[in-house]
Amino acid sequence: MSVLSVTELNRAVAVSLERNFPLMRVQGEIAGLTRAASGHWYFSLRDSSASVKAVMFRGKTSLLDWQPKEGDQVEVTAVVTLYEPRGDFQLRIESISRSGQGALFEAFLARKQKLLQAGLLDPERKRPIPTTINAIGLVTSLGAAALRDVVVTLTQLAPRIRIVLYPSLVQGTEAAAMLCQQIRRADQNPALDALLLVRGGGSLEDLWAFNDEELAHAIAGCQHVVIAGIGHETDVTIADLVADIRAATPTAAAQSVARRDQQAVQLLTEFGMRAAAIMRRRWTAAQQRLDLLSQAVKSPRETLALRQLRLEGLTRHLRLSMQGRLQVANARLDRIRAELSALDPTAILGRGYAMVLDTEARLVTDARAVGLGQALTVQLAKGLLDVRVHRAHGEDPAG
Incomplete structure (x- = not known):
């Protein structure tokens, strides 16, 4: 048996590894990531019970359009090698991609870019919440906490707004198609003023139905304004980005509708007050003109009597005219109040x-x-x- 030097041993092992372990794919979590000034990356790939050192040289790292970070779950294409000077067993990385949640996120980014280029995310196509809201279509799951959040919030803040429920799955393989169906069905209801698309929080995988491309086109094609309240504040889906209004949570979506309704009621009240003030100013101005005309009359008694009669007739005419206008304005306000009261579910x-x-x-x-x-x-x-x-x-x- 011949005696080998350490160099010869390491060389023989390196050759054997490269010959017996050709290019392969390995999945694991990045740990101990170091980016050297040379552009090379050094890290370990690990799972629950083992780890292996890895290196990715500058020629490969420069080709990536994303930056891996500590804790990322990745899949690598690599060659098994031995770093001969130290006898370290390692992987030489040829390519790297996200796995699991990372792969979903890559798909999300690709879909977002596609829809951006198609103009679906253009801020100029976004519409504000209508000034007057009498009824909304609510697309969500019957068993979701989001349903209760929206119903309770609107009942407390804007009880006159009618809610029409369009139940749908919000998670799973069939959810996206059902969401599209219910969105389009709700959009065909002319009695609605806006649509709410809501769901509680969850992982990227849980919310994946809301990243569906067909759903994005269904939302973009709606005649009604669409308000999305999906997940928590940190959750962002394609549906959020395409919707006219994005709210951080289902409750926030309901609050945005309630605020708009409160603004409409306030505007109506201010309109009534302004109309009454205008009528008062016109009445005062007419009375002042009559007073001036009365003071200007200096003719003999007959002329004065004729002008006095004319002034009295003009006074009656103006009084009746002002009263008529005030009655019309008051009747309009009463009709609007009656309509609002008729729509108020709390009256029942x-x-x-x-x-x-x-x-x-x-x-x-x-x-x-x-x-x-x-x-x-x-x-x-x-x-x-x-x-x-x-x-x-x-x-x-x-x-």
Whole structure:
């Protein structure tokens, strides 16, 4: 048996590794990343029970359009080698890409760029919330906390706004297609003034349905303004970027609608006050003109009497004219108030009726759908009651 030097041993091992382990793909987490001044990158790839050193030379790193960082899950194409001067076993990286969440994020960025080039993210195509909102279409899951958040927020801040629910899956392989269907269905309802697309928080994978390209085109094609409130403040989806308004959360989306409604009511009140002020100023100006005309009359008694009659007639005419205008303005204000009152759902609750919701914020309309001991929420004209069922009657007690 011949005796090998350390150099000869390491050379033989290096040749054997490169011959027996050709180019292969390895997945792991980046650890100990160092970017040398030379442009080379040194790090380890690890999983739950092992790690291996890796190097990526400047000629390869310069080709990347993204910057890996500590903790990234990646897939690498590499050659197994031995760094002969120290006898270190390592991977020589030829290419690197994100894996898992990273791959999804890459797909998100690519889709975002495609839609940006198509003009769907252009700020100039975004529309503001309508000045007057009487009804909204709400696209979300029946079992989502987002549904309760929106209903409670609008009931408290803008109770006159009617909510039309368009239930849909918001997660899973079938969610994107169903969201598209419900968005388009809601957009065909002429009674609506805006659409809310909402969902609670989750991982990038959980929210992936909202990154669907067809959904982006469905939102962009809506005649109604679309307000998106998806996930938490840090969550951003394609649907958020395409929607006319992006709210940080479902509650924030409902609040934006409520603020617009409150502004409309305030504008209406200010309009009424301005109209009344204009009428008062016109009345005062007319009275002053009459006073000036009265003071200017210095003719003999007959002429004075004729002009006095003329002034009295003009006074009556102006008074009737001003009263008529005020009556028209007041009638218009009364009609608007009546219309607003007719749209107010709390008027029904104020007559003793109540709205019953289960723990998933679904309306309860049938006693047979409720189990003994089940917790319910009762919405009254003023406030909420948390109750529990002790007895249930399946039919109308009068029947």
